[in-house]
Amino acid sequence: MKILAVRNLKKYFPIRSGVFLQVTGWVRALQAVDLDIEQGVTVGIVGESGCGKSTLGRTIVKIYEPTAGSITYHDPDGHVHDITRGLPRKVRATFRRDVQMVFQNPYDSLDPRMTIRDIIREPIDTHRLFADSKVADEYVGGLLTKVGLYPEYARRYPHEFSGGQRQRIAIARAISVKPRLLICDEPTSALDVSVQSQIINLLKDLQRETNMSLIFISHNLDVVYHMSDRIIVMYLGHVLESAPSHALFDRPAHPYTQALMAAVPSWNPRYRKLGEVKLEGEPPSPINPPPGCPFHPRCPHRLDVCDRVMPEAVEVAPAHLCACHLVADDTARKAKA
Ligand SMILES: Nc1ncnc2c1ncn2[C@@H]1O[C@H](COP(=O)(O)OP(=O)(O)OP(=O)(O)O)[C@@H](O)[C@H]1O
Ligand SMILES: [Mg+2]
Incomplete structure (x- = not known):
């Protein structure tokens, strides 16, 4: 309910x-x-x-x-x-x-x-x-x-x-x-x-x-x-990923989530290879948020579209949502194949 x-x-x-x-x-x-x-x-x-x-x-x-x-x-x-x-x-x-x-x-x-x-x-x-x-x-x-x-x-x-x-x-x-x-x-x-x-x-x-x-x-x-039971990952006032806890920890989809996990010392070996995303510096200021995806200035996988358009959340697995252009492209490609 x-x-x-x-x-x-x-x-x-x-x-x-x-x-x-x-x-x-x-x-x-x-x-x-x-x-x-x-x-x-x-x-x-x-x-x-x-x-x-x-x-x-x-x-x-x-x-x-x-x-x-x-x-x-x-x-x-x-x-x-x-x-x-x-x-x-x-x-x-x-x-x-x-x-x-x-x-x-x-x-x-x-x-x-x-x-x-x-x-x-x-x-x-x-x-x-x-x-x-x-x-x-x-x-x-x-x-x-x-x-x-x-x-x-x-x-x-x-x-x-x-x-x-x-x-x-x-x-x-x-x-x-x-x-x-x-x-x-x-x-x-x-x-x-x-x-x-x-x-x-x-x-x-x-x-x-x-x-x-x-x-x-x-x-x-x-x-x-x-x-x-479920975890929501926030960044600069946006939800970037939302998934059942076990799914988020087994298969974090968003580069930001992967970076957050790799930043936990005891988890680092497991998550480091995922995206090789290191969280450096601070998030941008919410007074002047970057256009497009708020994570793009720190994201090593960013595409051309990332600094222009905020990605819509897509379902990468049942009840597992991720707002990332790269992930959306992959998901669309897999659906086509
Ligand atoms: N009452 C307020 N007036 C003006 N700005 C605020 C107010 N409360 C929060 N903010 C600003 O809004 C943004 C989000 O703040 P918030 O406290 O919700 O973050 P948080 O995720 O809880 O951070 P933390 O992990 O440090 O507790 C910050 O930039 C903060 O400075
Ligand atoms: Mg707080």
């Missing part, structure tokens, strides 16, 4: 300068993103810093207004709502409850002046989950146990906890309202390696128990591979 569909999503941030703060340009954080989320499935999002991963997550949870494109939400009764339009109050409340987000840095995502109880109670009270406050407090205790902490911690403040514990608290808060989709934006990148795997296992356990969907954002390919 589908939960969310994102189509041709764009998000541009204005750049303002001068005394009157005129808009003098745009940061094109998302240029054309398509994404589908099915119930119970984990979609990993990878790509270098600045490619728009967080902007995508934040636009889905309505922290940002999209510039163009649509985000449709499929509610449990099978009704479909475009959340980028004005929504009836009730639908908006359901959506806000059903889609929750856990942020990268647990050191600033929890209000230091609030007790853990109040932090976790906030969404519970907003969505009026319980009429009786005592019952709600018991529920908070249960949530703390579920994320591997103690109910007594409810009386304490965030500064009394380690990064890993704080991230558990943030997860308890996010799952308190039983979301259908949890967006995790680099939830472990601020944590020690040993703590990272505990948080990943916790998320996997919770998912197994509740059948919620996850969007898992990370630039750590290892982590994304272990977490995800």
Whole structure:
């Protein structure tokens, strides 16, 4: 069952300068993103810093207004709502409850002046989950146990906890309202390696128990591979490749994906020979993105057309999409043969 569909999503941030703060340009954080989320499935999002991963997550949870494109939400009764339009109050409340987000840095995502109880109670009270406050407090205790902490911690403040514990608290808060989709934006990148795997296992356990969907954002390919059923590779606000995890790792089609994989030291021997793509330098600026395929300035396989036309995504295998002229040519040739 589908939960969310994102189509041709764009998000541009204005750049303002001068005394009157005129808009003098745009940061094109998302240029054309398509994404589908099915119930119970984990979609990993990878790509270098600045490619728009967080902007995508934040636009889905309505922290940002999209510039163009649509985000449709499929509610449990099978009704479909475009959340980028004005929504009836009730639908908006359901959506806000059903889609929750856990942020990268647990050191600033929890209000230091609030007790853990109040932090976790906030969404519970907003969505009026319980009429009786005592019952709600018991529920908070249960949530703390579920994320591997103690109910007594409810009386304490965030500064009394380690990064890993704080991230558990943030997860308890996010799952308190039983979301259908949890967006995790680099939830472990601020944590020690040993703590990272505990948080990943916790998320996997919770998912197994509740059948919620996850969007898992990370630039750590290892982590994304272990977490995800499907992976989306982003570059400069575009989706360059999208495939079931095993297919992406066995047969990465896009030169950029191949380069990303060859850049992981332990995977290097396996992927190096694929395309001999080395990722050098930085991605271009999203203020002035290159014309055509955004990866062409760094791509050793570029064709004449690459600096003029953005390639359409083609299906190189079932459910495996890749937006690359070279790959599209190969696929067409194979289909003809
Ligand atoms: N609120 C904002 N205002 C202006 N520009 C922004 C804003 N948020 C993000 N950007 C810009 O949009 C682009 C995409 O940023 P985003 O944070 O989505 O990337 P990311 O893939 O999450 O990167 P990272 O891996 O470093 O977290 C960047 O160039 C960033 O500077
Ligand atoms: Mg980010």
